[in-house]
Amino acid sequence: EHAEATVESTLDHLADHITRVEVHLSDENSAKGGLHDKRCMMEARMENHQPVAVTDDAGTIAQAIDGAAGK
Numbered sequence: 001e002h003a004e005a006t007v008e009s010t011l012d013h014l015a016d017h018i019t020r021v022e023v024h025l026s027d028e029n030s031a032k033g034g035l036h037d038k039r040c041m042m043e044a045r046m047e048n049h050q051p052v053a054v055t056d057d058a059g060t061i062a063q064a065i066d067g068a069a070g071k
Helices: 002-010 061-070
Strands: 018-027 038-046 052-058
Touching (some): 002 061, 018 061, 038 061
8 A cells, every 4th residue: 555655646747658657575685684675666667668667675665665766
């Protein structure tokens, strides 16, 4: 829900031109933990353009989502 709401609010001004947004979430260190082991990769596909992909690593999934959306 957080990812969907963040993507919608961040990309609202481009909504008429975006055909799809994919969000991939992962825990890079699994059970080991770490400071920046949560990753969010977002890929936006826009009409007549190449896909744009961004990645952000953070301490929590929510922070990674916000960081990637900000990029």
